[in-house]
Amino acid sequence: MDQPHHVVIVGGGFGGLYAAKSLKQAPVKLTLIDRRNFHLFQPLLYQVATGALSPANIAAPLRALLKRQKNTEVLLAEATDIDVAGRRVILSDGEVAYDTLIIATGATHHYFGHDEWEKFAPGLKTIEDATAIRRRILVAFEAAERTEVPEERRGWLTFVVAGAGPTGVELAGAVAEMAHHTLRGNFRHFSPADARILLVEGADRVLPTYIPSLSAKAQQALTELGATVRTGALVTDVQADSVTIRCGSESEQITTRTVLWAAGVDASPLGRVLAQATGAALDRAGRVVVAPDLTLPGHPEIFVLGDLANYSHQTGKPLPGVAPVAMQQGSYVADLIQRRLRGQAPRAFRYRDYGSLATIGRAAAVADFGWIRISGFLAWLAWLFIHLLKLIQFGNRVLVLTQWAGNYFTRNRAARLITGENPLPLRRSK
Amino acid sequence: MDQPHHVVIVGGGFGGLYAAKSLKQAPVKLTLIDRRNFHLFQPLLYQVATGALSPANIAAPLRALLKRQKNTEVLLAEATDIDVAGRRVILSDGEVAYDTLIIATGATHHYFGHDEWEKFAPGLKTIEDATAIRRRILVAFEAAERTEVPEERRGWLTFVVAGAGPTGVELAGAVAEMAHHTLRGNFRHFSPADARILLVEGADRVLPTYIPSLSAKAQQALTELGATVRTGALVTDVQADSVTIRCGSESEQITTRTVLWAAGVDASPLGRVLAQATGAALDRAGRVVVAPDLTLPGHPEIFVLGDLANYSHQTGKPLPGVAPVAMQQGSYVADLIQRRLRGQAPRAFRYRDYGSLATIGRAAAVADFGWIRISGFLAWLAWLFIHLLKLIQFGNRVLVLTQWAGNYFTRNRAARLITGENPLPLRRSK
Numbered sequence: 001m002d003q004p005h006h007v008v009i010v011g012g013g014f015g016g017l018y019a020a021k022s023l024k025q026a027p028v029k030l031t032l033i034d035r036r037n038f039h040l041f042q043p044l045l046y047q048v049a050t051g052a053l054s055p056a057n058i059a060a061p062l063r064a065l066l067k068r069q070k071n072t073e074v075l076l077a078e079a080t081d082i083d084v085a086g087r088r089v090i091l092s093d094g095e096v097a098y099d100t101l102i103i104a105t106g107a108t109h110h111y112f113g114h115d116e117w118e119k120f121a122p123g124l125k126t127i128e129d130a131t132a133i134r135r136r137i138l139v140a141f142e143a144a145e146r147t148e149v150p151e152e153r154r155g156w157l158t159f160v161v162a163g164a165g166p167t168g169v170e171l172a173g174a175v176a177e178m179a180h181h182t183l184r185g186n187f188r189h190f191s192p193a194d195a196r197i198l199l200v201e202g203a204d205r206v207l208p209t210y211i212p213s214l215s216a217k218a219q220q221a222l223t224e225l226g227a228t229v230r231t232g233a234l235v236t237d238v239q240a241d242s243v244t245i246r247c248g249s250e251s252e253q254i255t256t257r258t259v260l261w262a263a264g265v266d267a268s269p270l271g272r273v274l275a276q277a278t279g280a281a282l283d284r285a286g287r288v289v290v291a292p293d294l295t296l297p298g299h300p301e302i303f304v305l306g307d308l309a310n311y312s313h314q315t316g317k318p319l320p321g322v323a324p325v326a327m328q329q330g331s332y333v334a335d336l337i338q339r340r341l342r343g344q345a346p347r348a349f350r351y352r353d354y355g356s357l358a359t360i361g362r363a364a365a366v367a368d369f370g371w372i373r374i375s376g377f378l379a380w381l382a383w384l385f386i387h388l389l390k391l392i393q394f395g396n397r398v399l400v401l402t403q404w405a406g407n408y409f410t411r412n413r414a415a416r417l418i419t420g421e422n423p424l425p426l427r428r429s430k
Numbered sequence: 431m432d433q434p435h436h437v438v439i440v441g442g443g444f445g446g447l448y449a450a451k452s453l454k455q456a457p458v459k460l461t462l463i464d465r466r467n468f469h470l471f472q473p474l475l476y477q478v479a480t481g482a483l484s485p486a487n488i489a490a491p492l493r494a495l496l497k498r499q500k501n502t503e504v505l506l507a508e509a510t511d512i513d514v515a516g517r518r519v520i521l522s523d524g525e526v527a528y529d530t531l532i533i534a535t536g537a538t539h540h541y542f543g544h545d546e547w548e549k550f551a552p553g554l555k556t557i558e559d560a561t562a563i564r565r566r567i568l569v570a571f572e573a574a575e576r577t578e579v580p581e582e583r584r585g586w587l588t589f590v591v592a593g594a595g596p597t598g599v600e601l602a603g604a605v606a607e608m609a610h611h612t613l614r615g616n617f618r619h620f621s622p623a624d625a626r627i628l629l630v631e632g633a634d635r636v637l638p639t640y641i642p643s644l645s646a647k648a649q650q651a652l653t654e655l656g657a658t659v660r661t662g663a664l665v666t667d668v669q670a671d672s673v674t675i676r677c678g679s680e681s682e683q684i685t686t687r688t689v690l691w692a693a694g695v696d697a698s699p700l701g702r703v704l705a706q707a708t709g710a711a712l713d714r715a716g717r718v719v720v721a722p723d724l725t726l727p728g729h730p731e732i733f734v735l736g737d738l739a740n741y742s743h744q745t746g747k748p749l750p751g752v753a754p755v756a757m758q759q760g761s762y763v764a765d766l767i768q769r770r771l772r773g774q775a776p777r778a779f780r781y782r783d784y785g786s787l788a789t790i791g792r793a794a795a796v797a798d799f800g801w802i803r804i805s806g807f808l809a810w811l812a813w814l815f816i817h818l819l820k821l822i823q824f825g826n827r828v829l830v831l832t833q834w835a836g837n838y839f840t841r842n843r844a845a846r847l848i849t850g851e852n853p854l855p856l857r858r859s860k
Contacts, residue, residue, distance in 0.1 A: 037568060037848045054484035056845035063616040064846075073618045076572045076848075093576075127849050138467060142506045146523075186493040188503045415486035416494075418467045418506075419557050 004029040004071075005341060008089055008098035010079045010270065012039050012062045014323045015104035015306030018330030024069050026338050031096055033089065035078040037061055040127065043323055046167060048130035050137065050174035051182075051416030055127045079105070079270065084277045084299065100301050100337055103270055104330065107307040107321060110264030110285070117238040121259035124167060131419060133260060137175060138418050140258045141195075145187045151255070157195040158256040160243050162235045163263030164201035165209070166358040169218055171260055172199040173360035176225040182416070197227040198254065200245055202234045202263075207366070209320060210356055214366040217375040221364040235263070265321060267308050274304070283310045283318065294333055294349055303336075305329035311349070319351055328352065357383045434459045434501075435771060438519055438528035440509045440700065442469050442492045444753045445534035445736030448760030454499050456768050461526055463519065465508040467491055470557065473753060476597060478560035479690075480567065480604035481612075481846030485557045509535070509700065514707045514729065530731050530767055533700055534760065537737040537751060540694030540715070547668040551689035554597060561849060563690060567605060568848050570688045571625075575617045581685070587625040588686035590673050592665045593693030594631035595639070596788040599648055601690055602629040603790035606655040612846070627657040628684065630675055632664045632693075637796070639750060640786055644796040647805040651790040665693070695751060697738045704734070713740045713748065723776055724763055733766075735759035741779070749781055758782065787813045 005028045009016045012034035020032050041058040048055055066072050081090035082101070089096045109123030122132055137159070144156040159179075161172040179195035186192065199206065199222065205215040206222070206229055219229050236251065237244035244253045267286035275282045280296050281289040287310035288296065294309065296302040306326035310318045319325045332349045339346055355369035357379070365379035374382065435458045439446045442464035450462050471488040478485055496502050511520035512531070519526045539553030552562055567589070574586040589609075591602040609625035616622065629636065629652060635645040636652070636659055649659050666681065667674035674683045697716035705712045710726050711719040717740035718726065724739065726732040736756035740748045749755045762779045769776055785799030787809070795809035804812065 037572065037846075051486075054486045054845075055849065056481075056484045056847060059847050061616075061846050063613075067615040076576070127847065131849075142467065146506070183493075185497040186491075415484075416467075416491050417486055417489050417557065419485065419561075 006031070006097065006099045007102065007337060008033065008096055008100070009102040009104065010034075010089060011104035011106060011268075011306070011308075012036070012074075013042070013104060013106050013306060013326060015106075015326035015330040016102065017062075017065065018327045019102050019104065019305070019334045020066060020069070020072060020330075022331045022334030023337065024071070026071070026334070027341065028071060028100075028337070030069075030072040031075055031098075032062065032066065032072060033075045033077050033079055033091070033096065034062060035076070037063065037076055039065060042125070043166075045124055045127075045130050046170045046174055048127070048415070049124055049133040049171065050178055051134055052174070054415050055131065059127060081273055082270065082277060082302075084274075084302070087301070098301075100303070102303045102305065102330075102333055103274070103308060104304075104306045104326065105268035105270045105308055107265040107267045107285075107287075109261055110266035111261070112264055114238070117259075117261070120238045120240055121162065121243075121261040123261040124171065134416065135418050136258055137178070138416055141183060141187065141192060142418075143257070145189050148189075153190060154196075155241055155255040155257050157190070157192075158198065158254065158258070159195065160198045160200060160254065160256045160259045162200050162243075162259060162261050164199050164203075164206035164229070164231070165262060166207065166356075168199060168201070168260075168262035169206055169222065169358050169360060171262055172197055172227045173222055173225055173364075175260075176222070176227040177361040178416075180226045193226070198256075199227055199229045200233050200235060200243075201229070201231045204232050206231065207358060210358075210366065210368055211373065214368055214373055214375060218358060218360055218366045221360040221366075221375075225361045225364075265307065271304075271308050274302070285310075287318065292348055293336060293346055294329055303333045305333060311351075313349075314351055322356075324354060325351055357386065359383045436461070436527065436529045437532065437767060438463065438526055438530070439532040439534065440464075440519060441534035441536060441698075441736070441738075442466070442504075443472070443534060443536050443736060443756060445536075445756035445760040446532065447492070447495065448757045449532050449534065449735070449764045450496060450499070450502060450760075452761045452764030453767065454501070456501070456764070457771065458501060458530075458767070460499075460502040461505055461528075462492065462496065462502060463505045463507050463509055463521070463526065464492060465506070467493070467506055469495060472555070473596075475554055475557075475560050476600045476604055478557070478845070479554055479563040479601065480608055481564055482604070484845050485561065489557060511703055512700070512707060512732075514704075514732070517731070528731075530733070532733045532735065532760075532763055533704070533738060534734075534736045534756065535698035535700045535738055537695040537697045537715075537717075539691055540696035541691070542694055544668070547689075547691070550668045550670055551592065551673075551691040553691040554601065564846065565848050566688055567608070568846055571613060571617065571622060572848075573687070575619050578619075583620060584626075585671055585685040585687050587620070587622075588628065588684065588688070589625065590628045590630060590684065590686050590689045592630050592673075592689060592691050594629050594633075594636035594659070594661070595692060596637065596786075598629060598631070598690075598692035599636055599652065599788050599790060601692055602627055602657045603652055603655055603794075605690075606652070606657040607791045608846075610656045623656070625656075628686075629657055629659045630663045630665060630673075631659070631661045634662050636661065637788060640788075640796065640798055641803065644798055644803060644805060648788060648790055648796045651794040651796075651805075655791045655794075695737065701734075701738050704732070715740075717748065722778055723766060724759055724779055733763045735763060741781075743779075744781055752786075754784060755781055787816065789813045 007028045007030045009032045017039050038059040038061050044058045047053040062074050077091040079089050111117045140156045144153045147153050161168050176197045179192045183192035206219050207215045233245045233247045236246045243259050271286050271288045288304045289310045290304050291297050292313045294303050307321040312318050357367045359365040365383045366375045367379040437458045437460050439462045447469050468489040468491050474488045477483040492504050507521040509519050541547045570586045574583045577583050591598045606627045609622045613622035636649050637645045663675045663677045666676045673689050701716050701718045718734045719740045720734050722743045724733050737751040742748050787797045789795040795813045796805045797809040
């Protein structure tokens with residue numbers, strides 16, 4: 001008896017999960033490899049980092065998502081290498097042979113050659129990143145309460161977010177909201193509203209990939225929430241207690257104990273592995289330059305998609321590293337594999353852009369749907385609606401909606417727990 | 431101007447929090463010291479350990495709980511010593527002077543002199559304990575999926591819970607429910623229902639502090655859920671891959687990769703500190719033997735309560751280490767302090783026992799309210815109602831109820847995330 005065609009997917013993010021889901025009825029054997037046991041709804045990670053949601057609200061066990069898919073096996077393992085000639089994925093503790101391989105391992109932070117900044121300026125890609133950032137923000141307020149030295153307190157109450165893409169904007173807005181609303185009345189030796197939230201962006205406006213009028217609206221909403229926006233400014237140094245930014249020819253050192261990194265992303269190391277093995281081209285961000293059908297050039301049996309892929313065939317520029325691109329690419333690849341198995345002609349990949357959205361604090365957002373651009377409360381409702389629709393797969397929409405409704409009416413962020421190691425900040429005698 | 435009377439509370443558990451809350455209107459300055467920034471609803475910790483609830487569902491920031499209490503300051507700090515003569519609490523990073531001191535630092539696990547067992551058999555006292563146990567349980571199932579050696583799989587699928595008090599019974603019931611219902615269909619190489627859940631208890635029945643008929647009901651419910659109960663059995667050794675239990679004169683070594691400790695508790699180290707400083711008596715569990723008004727004998731300005739106190743004046747036996755005792759003692763001490771300040775005569779402490787409850791899996795429980803003893807679904811409803819009433823202070827009753835209702839109808843445990851370090855269990859090639 002013939003072995004069924006074995007499709008191996010590495011990565012259970014939006015790209016990998018949608019590819020797997022779309023292969024449910026296919027006559028293949030499917031193995032999904034991920035080093036985590038859950039799929040993460042990354043666009044809402046900043047809500048965990050600022051105490052509004054719990055990790056489990058935005059993560060769902062991969063096995064649960066795929067348990068009814070009888071052709072599919074989930075493997076909790078780390079892929080470290082690809083044996084392209086031998087058609088095997090090398091794991092840290094084994095190996096898996098494939099007929100067709102889909103690599104969707106995403107991206108991580110990038111510090112522009114300054115990896116030493118990472119320990120002072122954590123990025124936001126994983127659940128652990130989010131709870132670590134949550135701890136740092138909360139500990140900073142605790143330390144401000146404990147110190148009696150005004151300059152020290154100013155350092156603890158200064159929060160710098162590097163990078164004003166959607167994540168940076170959402171993070172800065174949420175921290176500003178925490179300071180001005182959630183934590184009001186919580187401290188006895190300072191007012192949390194004295195906190196300074198600084199959003200630093202190298203381009204000349206926030207959300208530089210959006211149209212300028214929406215950038216202006218976003219900047220206004222951030223200012224109203226109490227954040228300060230500094231555009232045309234580059235981070236040139238990060239230390240434990242300061243950040244240096246350069247604006248034109250002028251440099252400024254700002255005392256801060258909390259720098260959050262939302263500036264650069266770097267594609268997953270598997271891109272470099274593939275490039276070395278096959279001579280495939282990588283772009284500057286480490287993304288694999290893929291063919292129009294998302295295959296690795298010269299290797300029709302290997303697909304690369306999502307944040308790991310540089311797909312420039314549609315607009316001449318790489319498609320952005322956002323969830324909708326990965327999801328559509330996952331479904332496309334699943335369809336293509338089935339067409340091949342049936343001997344049908346391939347269809348070309350085409351990204352349908354349904355618009356961009358970013359949310360700023362409690363009830364403000366900006367949205368660009370192409371045919372309509374909205375901002376303010378209406379955009380926020382659109383954001384809420386779209387995210388809830390997408391959370392359908394998690395089966396916990398009601399739960400998240402309840403939590404959001406509660407947060408909305410009370411401005412509460414109930415999940416503001418300092419967990420993990422418990423850093424007891426500063427000396428203070430009384 | 432006179433300084434107001436300064437009451438310092440060490441510990442923000444049930445005892446400390448209720449004492450603080452009850453002093454809201456008192457003409458005192460109040461400082462609550464805790465090394466964590468949240469109050470923990472410990473009776474539901476096992477629900478976090480088994481993936482049914484998220485940490486934030488059962489924890490509330492102390493500052494938020496006390497923010498409207500203008501006479502109160504919360505201090506995130508660790509108390510390491512008490513200077514009884516100088517009336518100062520020594521912190522790891524400072525000190526705080528007091529006029530009246532309330533110590534309510536609770537208890538931790540106790541391994542009967544075998545601290546080396548802790549790394550193999552974690553207990554359940556903190557949020558980190560709960561997420562660590564959750565990780566171990568989930569990783570065990572993942573490892574069972576990866577191994578192809580039947581004896582290894584049996585070890586990973588054997589879960590031993592040591593101690594059949596309420597925590598052990600609830601934990602064993604929840605693990606059995608996970609294996610038999612939640613995880614059904616999640617794996618491809620074994621059936622989770624093959625898991626063996628063993629509850630080991632030294633006494634001759636589970637829930638030994640309850641009346642025998644309820645113990646029998648609880649044992650029956652556990653058996654129906656698929657757990658095995660072994661009474662009259664003592665744990666004599668714990669290793670990474672086995673546990674040894676002794677039943678009478680017979681010893682048995684059981685292969686298991688997951689031992690959960692719910693057997694012994696040991697009072698917080700501050701009890702020993704007080705004993706050394708004042709000559710106060712400690713019982714075998716390290717609890718401070720307190721006077722009828724909960725003061726440290728000879729020190730009317732120091733109160734000890736909750737799990738740290740041995741209060742034997744009511745029944746001749748120490749009151750049990752449960753939340754209602756701590757809550758009532760906290761309120762009592764707050765009232766006593768106010769009586770003293772007003773020059774009124776003290777009232778004696780009297781514990782009012784409203785009953786005991788334990789829950790076993792999805793919809794079974796046993797309850798003993800003194801005047802009525804119930805079991806099964808009705809007891810479970812009572813348990814749900816009472817816990818929700820107590821969660822009133824968290825402001826997230828609706829949220830927890832939603833989650834529970836969802837869990838009840840779907841037998842889902844959405845929070846089954848492996849977080850923290852990501853242990854990739856076993857080798858397996860294919």
